[in-house]
Amino acid sequence: MGKQTGTGEAWQQELRARGYRLTPQRQRVLEAVGVLGHATPEAISEQVGDGVNLSTVYRSLELLEDLGLVRHTHLNHGSPSYSVAGSADHVHLVCRDCEAVLEVGAELLQPLVATIADEQGFSVDVGHVALFGRCAACANR
Amino acid sequence: MGKQTGTGEAWQQELRARGYRLTPQRQRVLEAVGVLGHATPEAISEQVGDGVNLSTVYRSLELLEDLGLVRHTHLNHGSPSYSVAGSADHVHLVCRDCEAVLEVGAELLQPLVATIADEQGFSVDVGHVALFGRCAACANR
DNA sequence: TTAACTGCAAAAGTTTTGCAGGTCG
DNA sequence: CGACCTGCAAAACTTTTGCAGTTAA
Numbered sequence: 305m306g307k308q309t310g311t312g313e314a315w316q317q318e319l320r321a322r323g324y325r326l327t328p329q330r331q332r333v334l335e336a337v338g339v340l341g342h343a344t345p346e347a348i349s350e351q352v353g354d355g356v357n358l359s360t361v362y363r364s365l366e367l368l369e370d371l372g373l374v375r376h377t378h379l380n381h382g383s384p385s386y387s388v389a390g391s392a393d394h395v396h397l398v399c400r401d402c403e404a405v406l407e408v409g410a411e412l413l414q415p416l417v418a419t420i421a422d423e424q425g426f427s428v429d430v431g432h433v434a435l436f437g438r439c440a441a442c443a444n445r
Numbered sequence: 446m447g448k449q450t451g452t453g454e455a456w457q458q459e460l461r462a463r464g465y466r467l468t469p470q471r472q473r474v475l476e477a478v479g480v481l482g483h484a485t486p487e488a489i490s491e492q493v494g495d496g497v498n499l500s501t502v503y504r505s506l507e508l509l510e511d512l513g514l515v516r517h518t519h520l521n522h523g524s525p526s527y528s529v530a531g532s533a534d535h536v537h538l539v540c541r542d543c544e545a546v547l548e549v550g551a552e553l554l555q556p557l558v559a560t561i562a563d564e565q566g567f568s569v570d571v572g573h574v575a576l577f578g579r580c581a582a583c584a585n586r
Numbered sequence: 587t588t589a590a591c592t593g594c595a596a597a598a599g600t601t602t603t604g605c606a607g608g609t610c611g
Numbered sequence: 612c613g614a615c616c617t618g619c620a621a622a623a624c625t626t627t628t629g630c631a632g633t634t635a636a
Contacts (some may be wrong), residue, residue, distance in 0.1 A: 325590060325635050345542045345626085357593050362626065378519030383625080406565055416557055417564075424547055425581025426538045433576060440566030466615060486601085498618050524600080530608050573602065 315373055326421065333364040337374050337386050342396075342405070344383035357422045375432045379405060389431060396434040408434035456514055465508065470497045474505040478515050478527050481539075482542040483546070485524040516573050520546060530572060542583035 316326050320437035329352075336351040337343065342352065349361045356364075365386055368374045376384040379398050417428045417436045457467050470493075477492040478484065484492065490502045497505075506527055509515045517525040520539050534551035551571045558569045 320636090323590085327591065327594070327635070358625095359594080359627080360592055363591085366533060380560070384522075397561065397565065399567075400570070405568060406499075408561060408565060412557055412560055416553055419553055420538065420576075424538065424549060425584065426540075426547060426578055427584060428538070428576045428578040429541070435569045435574060437567055437569040443566070443568060461611090464615085468610075468616065470617070500602080500619080504616085524631055 315371060319371060321372075329360050330367065332356055332387070333361055334368055335346070335366075337365075337393045338388050342377075342379065342385040342387040344385055348386065364408060377432050377434050379434055393431050396432075397439070398434055398436050399439035399442055400436055401438055404439055404441075406439060435445070456512060460512060463512075470501050471505045471508065472499055474502055475509055475514060475529070478506075479529045479532075479551055483518075483520065483526040483528040489493070489527065518573050518575050520575055528573065533556075534572050537573070538574055538580070539577050540580040541577055542579055545580055545582075546547060564586055 319326055319330075332352045333348060334355065336348045340347060340351055345358070345365060348365070349356065349358045352361065365374060365376070369376065369386075372389055374386050375389045376386045377396070379385045381398060382405060394407040395410055395413060397406040397408065398404075399406075410413060410433070413428070413430055413433065416429055420426050420428055460467055460471075462573055472488060474497065477489045481488060481492055486506060489506070490497065490499045506515060506517070508526075509514045509577065510517065513530055514546070516530045517527045518537070520526045521544060529586060533565050535548040536551055536554060538547040538549065539545075540547075551574070554569070554571055554574065558571060561567050561569055
C-alpha cells in the first residue's frame with residue numbers, strides 16, 4: 305500500500321496527457337501531503353523543506369487538486385487543509401476545544417447520503433467531510 | 446419567531462452579565478447576520494452600511510460567537526460564513542459547481558450523531574454542518 | 587528546441603492591532 | 612466618571628501574479 309516511486313504511475317500519465325509536466329517539486333508536494341495526512345500549505349512547505357518555494361507549493365496544490373489527487377477542506381479556523389484523495393474515505397471529527405482531529409469510517413454516512421440523494425438529488429462528496437464538536441476528553445472537563 | 450427589538454432579551458442580559466456593553470454596532474451586526482442567513486464579514490459589513498467599521502464587524506462577530514449567538518463555518522473557498530446560532534438546525538449542501546447552498550433538516554443527522562457519540566464519545570455540533578458535492582441541476586450537465 | 591515551470595519579489599486581499607477619542611452604564 | 616468600544620490607519624498574514632531564467636520532454 306506504499307506509494308511506489310516507480311516510473312509509470314497512472315496519475316503521472318494523466319498529468320502528461322493533459323500537457324503538464326512532472327517536476328520534482330510536484331512530486332515532493334504530493335509526497336508531503338501524503339506524509340502529513342492533512343496539512344496547511346505552510347505546513348506542507350515546511351515538510352518539503354526549502355527546496356520548494358511557497359508559491360510553487362500553492363501552484364502545485366492547485367494542480368494536484370485539479371487532477372483529483374488531493375483535496376482540501378477547512379478543518380480549523382483560517383487555513384485550508386489538504387489531504388490525498390486516494391486514501392480511504394473518512395469523516396473528520398474536529399474538536400472545538402483541543403483542536404484534535406479524529407476520524408471515523410465514511411460508511412457511517414451511507415444512510416444520510418442516500419436520503420439526501422433521494423430527497424434533493426444532491427450527491428454528497430463523501431471523500432472529505434468534517435464535523436465539529438467536542439471530543440470525549442474535552443467533554444470530561 | 447421574529448426577533449423582538451424589545452428591551453430585555455436574554456442575550457442582552459447575558460452580555461452585560463459578562464461585563465460587556467450593548468452597543469448599537471453590535472445590535473446591527475447581529476441583526477445583519479440574521480437577515481443575511483449566512484454571510485461573510487465583508488457582506489455583513491455591507492449589510493449594516495457605512496455606520497459600522499469593518500474592524501468593528503470583526504470584533505463584534507468574535508464577541509457574538511463567544512456569547513454563542515452566531516456561528517461560523519467555511520462554506521466556500523476563502524471566507525468564513527457566519528449565521529445566527531438560534532435558528533433551526535440544518536445541514537448545508539454546498540454545490541461545488543454552481544456554488545448554490547441547499548439546506549436539509551438536521552434531524553437526518555440523528556443516527557449518524559448517535560453512532561459517533563457511541564463509538565468515539567465525540568459529541569457532534571449539529572448546528573452547522575456543511576456537506577460538499579454536486580446539486581441535481583449541475584449533475585444533469 | 588520550446589513551452590511549461592520555478593523562484594523571487596511585488597501586489598492583492600484578509601484579519602488583527604495600537605491608539606486617541608467617544609459612549610454606555 | 613471610568614472602563615469599555617469604536618473608527619482610523621498601519622501592521623501582520625495569506626494567497627496570487629508578473630517576469631526572467633531554468634528545465635522537462
